[in-house]
Amino acid sequence: MNLVTFTSNGVQHWGVTVPGGVLALSAEFPQWPTLREVIAAGAVPEVLAAGQGRMASHAEGSFTYDIPIPQPEKIICVGVNFPDRNAEYKDGQDAPPNMSLFPRFARSFTGHGQPLKRPPESPQLDYEGEIAVIIGTGGRRIPEAEALNHIAALTLCNEGTIRDWVRHAKFNVTQGKNWDGSGAIGPWAVPFTDPAQILDVQLETRVNGELRQSDRSGRMLFPVARQIAYISTFTTLVPGDIIVTGTPTGAGARFDPPIWLKPGDVVEVTAEGIGTLTNGVVDE
Structure with a gap:
């Protein structure tokens, strides 16, 4: 059973996944408007218990998936x-001692089953498959040894990028990473209960059924615990914050010639x- 945010008939709900669809629980817990407040209250076990053994309120196909945390305070990407x-950059440099980070805005993501938008300003829409962690217990200067205890849930991210726009300035990639609806998060949030859920799992990306990216989280240069510790050094992490943990080799930009996403593709x-x-x- 996983946590989910979805929209039906123009109304957004949150709840849990059940056989055949989803069970809306938001009306039963009005004190928590979104899953962000559920997580902040430490109420994930209570919500999961409320959904145990119950039928779907909305059958699959009768709703659309939204990103699990609709308005996180922060989305930070590694x-x-x-x-x-690192080798793809062909700059002769070893992996850096500290991680590269950039922010994304919630508006730049859509939910599972919804199309990524290719803007008219550029055809260079690219994919990046990643695991994302949702912070449960906030904190500042979180010790690396304790960092995994601060995770509430895991989800997936397609960190869609407009490649030529990441080169519009000298020092940052923000422009190419924040086009409305260019990426996706979802389908749901998987409650985090065991470090094994993140330490060494297989991550793959396919485009039109073709395997493009494949690696294991255990090969990350900066493991998730290190990410949480490092990021919380300079900013206070709060419940519902999302850390997008990095993508393997194989994005479209690295082919010769590059292979950009186009309308009709499925990632x-x-x-x-x-x-x-x-x-x-789709085209925007």
Whole structure:
């Protein structure tokens, strides 16, 4: 049973996944408007218990998936976090001692089953399959040895990027990473109960059924615990914050010639124990 945010008939709900669809629970817990407040209250076990053994309130196909945390305070992405990704840059430099980070805005993501949008300003829409962690217990200067205790749930991310726009300035990639609806998060949030859920899991991305990215989280240059510790050094993490943990080699930009996403393509991001995030592509 996983946590889910979804929309039906123009109304957004949160609840849990059950056989055949989802069970809306938001009306039963009005004190928590979104899953962000559920997580902040430490109420995930209570919510899961409320859904135990119950039927779907909304059958699959009668609703649309939204990103699990609709308005997180922060979405922080980790760049170049797999060994082969560092080599892709062909700059002769070893992996850096500290991680590369950049922010994304919630508006730049859509939910599972919704199309990624290719803007008219550029055809260079690219995919990046990643595992994302949702912070449960906030904190500042979190010790690395305790960092995994601060995770509430795991989800998946297609960290869609407009490649030529990451080169519009000298020092940052923000422009290319924040086009409305260019990426996706979902389908749901898997409650985090065991470090094994993140330490060494297979992560894969397929485009139109073709395997493009494949690696294991255990090969990350900066493991998730290190990410949480490092990020919380300079900013206070709060419940519902999302850390997008890095993508393996194999994005479209690294082909010769590059292979950009185009309308009609279907991208699937899969990770063991989390599920599959699927999105088509349309022109904005």
